Amino acid sequence: xxxxxxxxxxxxxxxxxxxxxxxxxxxxxxxxxxxVNLSLDGTMLMSAMTGFVVAFxxxxxxxxxxxAMGVGAFFAFIVAFGSIRLRQSQFAIGFVxxxxxxxxxxxxxxxxxxxPGPVVQHYAIPILKDIPIIGPIFFNQNVIVxxxxxxxxxxxxxxxxxxxxxRLRSAGDRPEAGFARGVGIxxxxxLYTIIGGGLVGxxxxxxxxxxxxxxxxxxxxxxxxxxxxxxxxxxxxPIRGMFGALLFGATKALATYLQRTFPExxxxxxxxxxxxxxxxxxxxxxxxxxxxxxxxAPKSLxxxxxxxxxxxxPQALGSTFVED
Amino acid sequence: MRGQRPRIxxxxxxxxxxxxxxxxxxxxxxxxxxxxxxxxxxxxxFPGVLANDHVDFDVHSGEMHALLGENGAGKSTLMRVLYGLxxxxxxxxxxxxxxxxxxxxxxxxxxxxxxxxxHFMLVPTLTVAENVALGLPSSRGALTDLxxxxxxxxxxxxxxxxxxxxxxxxxxxxxxxxxxxxxxxALYRGAALLILDExxxxxxxxxxxxxxxxxxxxxxxxxxxxxxxxxxxEVMDICSRVTVLRDGRxxxxxxxxxxxxxxxxxxxxxxxxxxxxxxxEIEQDETRLSLRDVWADNDLGTPGLQGVSLDxxxxxxxxxxxxxxxxxxxxxxxxxxxxxxxxGTVKAGGxxxxxxxxxxxxxxxxxxxxxxxxxxxxxxxxxVAENLILREVNKQPFSxxxxxxxRAISRQSDExxxxxxxxxxxxxxxxxxxxxxxxxKLLLARELSRKPEVIIAAQPTxxxxxxxxxxxxQVLIDQRAEGTAILLIxxxxxEILALSDRIIVIYEGEIMGEVxxxxxxxxxxxxxxxxxxxxxxx
Ligand SMILES: Nc1ncnc2c1ncn2[C@@H]1O[C@H](COP(=O)(O)OP(=O)(O)OP(=O)(O)O)[C@@H](O)[C@H]1O
Ligand SMILES: [Mg+2]
Numbered sequence: 074x075x076x077x078x079x080x081x082x083x084x085x086x087x088x089x090x091x092x093x094x095x096x097x098x099x100x101x102x103x104x105x106x107x108x109v110n111l112s113l114d115g116t117m118l119m120s121a122m123t124g125f126v127v128a129f130x131x132x133x134x135x136x137x138x139x140x141a142m143g144v145g146a147f148f149a150f151i152v153a154f155g156s157i158r159l160r161q162s163q164f165a166i167g168f169v170x171x172x173x174x175x176x177x178x179x180x181x182x183x184x185x186x187x188x189p190g191p192v193v194q195h196y197a198i199p200i201l202k203d204i205p206i207i208g209p210i211f212f213n214q215n216v217i218v219x220x221x222x223x224x225x226x227x228x229x230x231x232x233x234x235x236x237x238x239x240r241l242r243s244a245g246d247r248p249e250a251g252f253a254r255g256v257g258i259x260x261x262x263x264l265y266t267i268i269g270g271g272l273v274g275x276x277x278x279x280x281x282x283x284x285x286x287x288x289x290x291x292x293x294x295x296x297x298x299x300x301x302x303x304x305x306x307x308x309x310x311p312i313r314g315m316f317g318a319l320l321f322g323a324t325k326a327l328a329t330y331l332q333r334t335f336p337e338x339x340x341x342x343x344x345x346x347x348x349x350x351x352x353x354x355x356x357x358x359x360x361x362x363x364x365x366x367x368x369x370a371p372k373s374l375x376x377x378x379x380x381x382x383x384x385x386x387p388q389a390l391g392s393t394f395v396e397d
Numbered sequence: 398m399r400g401q402r403p404r405i406x407x408x409x410x411x412x413x414x415x416x417x418x419x420x421x422x423x424x425x426x427x428x429x430x431x432x433x434x435x436x437x438x439x440x441x442x443f444p445g446v447l448a449n450d451h452v453d454f455d456v457h458s459g460e461m462h463a464l465l466g467e468n469g470a471g472k473s474t475l476m477r478v479l480y481g482l483x484x485x486x487x488x489x490x491x492x493x494x495x496x497x498x499x500x501x502x503x504x505x506x507x508x509x510x511x512x513x514x515x516h517f518m519l520v521p522t523l524t525v526a527e528n529v530a531l532g533l534p535s536s537r538g539a540l541t542d543l544x545x546x547x548x549x550x551x552x553x554x555x556x557x558x559x560x561x562x563x564x565x566x567x568x569x570x571x572x573x574x575x576x577x578x579x580x581x582x583a584l585y586r587g588a589a590l591l592i593l594d595e596x597x598x599x600x601x602x603x604x605x606x607x608x609x610x611x612x613x614x615x616x617x618x619x620x621x622x623x624x625x626x627x628x629x630x631e632v633m634d635i636c637s638r639v640t641v642l643r644d645g646r647x648x649x650x651x652x653x654x655x656x657x658x659x660x661x662x663x664x665x666x667x668x669x670x671x672x673x674x675x676x677x678e679i680e681q682d683e684t685r686l687s688l689r690d691v692w693a694d695n696d697l698g699t700p701g702l703q704g705v706s707l708d709x710x711x712x713x714x715x716x717x718x719x720x721x722x723x724x725x726x727x728x729x730x731x732x733x734x735x736x737x738x739x740x741g742t743v744k745a746g747g748x749x750x751x752x753x754x755x756x757x758x759x760x761x762x763x764x765x766x767x768x769x770x771x772x773x774x775x776x777x778x779x780x781v782a783e784n785l786i787l788r789e790v791n792k793q794p795f796s797x798x799x800x801x802x803x804r805a806i807s808r809q810s811d812e813x814x815x816x817x818x819x820x821x822x823x824x825x826x827x828x829x830x831x832x833x834x835x836x837x838k839l840l841l842a843r844e845l846s847r848k849p850e851v852i853i854a855a856q857p858t859x860x861x862x863x864x865x866x867x868x869x870x871q872v873l874i875d876q877r878a879e880g881t882a883i884l885l886i887x888x889x890x891x892e893i894l895a896l897s898d899r900i901i902v903i904y905e906g907e908i909m910g911e912v913x914x915x916x917x918x919x920x921x922x923x924x925x926x927x928x929x930x931x932x933x934x935x
Binding site for chain 2: 234235236237238239240242243246247249250251252253254255256385387388
């Protein structure tokens with residue numbers, strides 16, 4: 074029963090969504106502080122490449138992750154520095170970095186393509202792995218997967234249950250108010266852009282060291298944009314973001330399945346399924362329908378429901394803050 | 398809670414301990430008082446303006462010191478220097494006789510200074526308790542201690558009569574409640590000196606008197622308070638001393654019992670004020686604007702206007718009185734095409750403009766002076782000159798064949814700036830750098846220079862100094878004399894009574910009743926504003 078196709082599929086969906094979950098958490102931290110790091114796609118390619126190369130040369134996956142984290146943090150630093158210090162458009166910088174990361178990773182990684190290297194070892198959690206169904210799906214994975222789930226929780230907790238989390242949110246929602254309360258807005262923004270970038274780096278490396286093992290030009294192309302879309306889809310909340318990433322993974326798996334069943338239909342049609350679904354859900358959440366659901370819900374449920382369904386971006390997202 | 402002030406010496410701690418014993422130098426919150434704060438020779442320049450020119454200002458524990466001055470006189474700037482938001486180029490700040498360096502709001506807070514800003518500084522997406530806790534150390538290290546914060550908030554609320562729900566989100570609160578949160582925030586943080594920058598501008602009379610109860614209590618307890626307002630009566634009522642600024646300089650400082658309202662006004666404006674302008678009789682026949690059973694939603698998605706009908710005739714001023722948040726904003730926006738009308742019709746000059754775009758409505762000769770100057774009225778990154786022609790960019794003589802005629806624009810701006818007495822370094826200054834009151838003047842200049850058929854004026858004098866208020870009133874009366882139809886939406890009952898020909902009262906999105914200006918008495922209007930319908934027969 075443990076290796077039934079369904080269980081295996083679910084386990085593979087979980088595995089495949091981990092990099093997205095990690096990247097989404099990173100970007101949520103960044104955007105909640107008021108900065109958009111649009112360079113995710115390029116950053117992920119760069120860090121996937123770096124992660125693999127470092128791991129290959131040192132024969133140590135963890136050093137690979139460390140290197141990838143450094144690259145991610147550095148790209149993010151450029152975004153933060155460019156927008157805060159040089160007052161340039163975050164979007165322009167991010168976009169340029171996306172293109173740069175794509176080309177640079179192809180160039181620097183050209184001697185390392187399609188060769189085997191170290192990978193993250195499988196690690197089943199004792200006891201938990203033996204729980205029927207749940208065990209094999211969730212606890213028969215590897216450390217990166219566990220890290221992703223812990224990260225979701227930690228990010229959520231940090232944002233909504235801690236004092237530094239309040240400061241972080243004030244920077245993204247109403248920086249003047251935070252500043253008047255003694256919060257160093259630009260410090261917050263540097264900090265969380267860099268941390269977020271580091272996490273995106275980890276996400277990139279978990280492709281080359283864990284999922285699509287090895288390096289090839291354009292290995293992770295497209296996933297950065299997907300992560301950015303999931304951040305919006307998830308309404309800047311790590312928990313909803315996680316569900317978004319899982320939903321994305323599940324529809325992708327469904328698409329693959331359908332494709333095998335109906336070989337006569339074009340591949341493109343199936344590949345579009347996750348996107349169409351995402352747009353539909355966003356439309357639904359933004360429509361009157363949701364309002365009505367909220368108004369008919371029992372009173373005690375209304376507030377949490379509203380908080381869950383109502384999506385609004387950090388109000389000061391993408392704007393520069395000038396301290397006198 | 399010692400160590401509140403920077404560079405505290407062992408000797409001072411000794412002294413404080415002594416005071417702790419007889420408890421005279423401490424506030425009920427347990428924080429030390431600031432017995433004197435002095436600013437000496439403060440100079441602050443902005444490109445093209447000397448906002449503060451060697452200003453001396455001081456305040457003592459247990460008093461409320463008023464800071465008066467016209468729009469752009471430099472009041473907010475001086476206070477922002479004290480609160481560490483701006484750095485002064487010259488001058489020093491002394492607390493209890495010791496010079497202090499205030500380089501950021503953080504330093505100011507450490508020194509026991511709190512500020513209620515002209516525009517509130519709350520994070521709308523956080524709860525009241527979270528806003529209070531923001532930026533403070535928590536008793537649980539990195540974890541929030543919102544339960545303790547809430548308990549303390551309730552305690553302070555009790556002490557000073559400030560009712561708030563610590564768990565409510567700030568975006569859900571009315572303006573008056575948000576202000577209470579601001580005060581609690583400052584008290585929570587142990588502010589011994591509180592700066593209040595135009596705290597009453599957005600409050601209803603009822604809320605103002607509640608605020609004053611709180612402030613009096615704070616004074617008795619030994620807080621030092623600085624109060625900025627354009628309403629002289631308030632200053633006379635509650636302050637003990639007054640300092641008047643003009644063009645960045647102190648032009649007078651006096652105990653309140655040695656001045657009169659007239660004298661203060663003269664000091665501020667530098668001239669005598671005129672008596673209330675006289676309205677002439679004029680014919681009011683042609684209906685310029687008519688609303689029939691208009692419904693519209695507010696921002697929360699519930700009906701903010703519930704079947705409003707009204708007729709506005711040429712040459713009359715129709716006053717819309719009401720307590721803030723009863724649909725005034727929705728009414729103005731619905732007429733001007735900025736809010737979807739869910740039911741009913743709006744006609745201007747006989748033409749149906751229900752659901753029309755703002756561009757079409759502007760062409761129908763409707764001018765709009767919005768309540769939210771920055772959001773609905775101005776593009777804050779644009780210059781003064783650009784904003785002045787914003788509504789007429791496509792028209793002669795400002796535009797020929799799609800190109801802007803800069804000479805004509807520049808001439809027009811110079812004229813308007815002069816005529817409306819807008820204080821700005823130049824016409825090429827971005828609007829965001831102007832003082833609150835001057836932005837309002839600019840907006841009026843633009844809207845009134847178009848010779849409109851209908852004017853929708855929402856809170857046209859909010860935040861304006863007395864000179865400018867007088868001027869705006871005169872302009873509205875002149876427009877009326879020329880046959881313009883004016884809808885005056887205001888929460889200031891005195892303004893409504895002084896200007897209107899007819900008065901309607903709006904309550905929860907409905908028109909409660911109409912009275913002619915001659916028959917109106919404030920008491921009856923007050924009842925209608927509170928939602929009590931007039932007795933049968935009246
Ligand atoms: N950040 C800024 N940059 C440039 N000029 C500024 C800035 N802040 C204020 N000023 C200018 O300094 C002068 C004083 O402005 P301030 O806001 O202190 O006036 P105020 O007395 O508070 O007026 P109001 O009653 O309208 O609020 C004005 O001429 C204003 O244009
Ligand atoms: Mg001001």
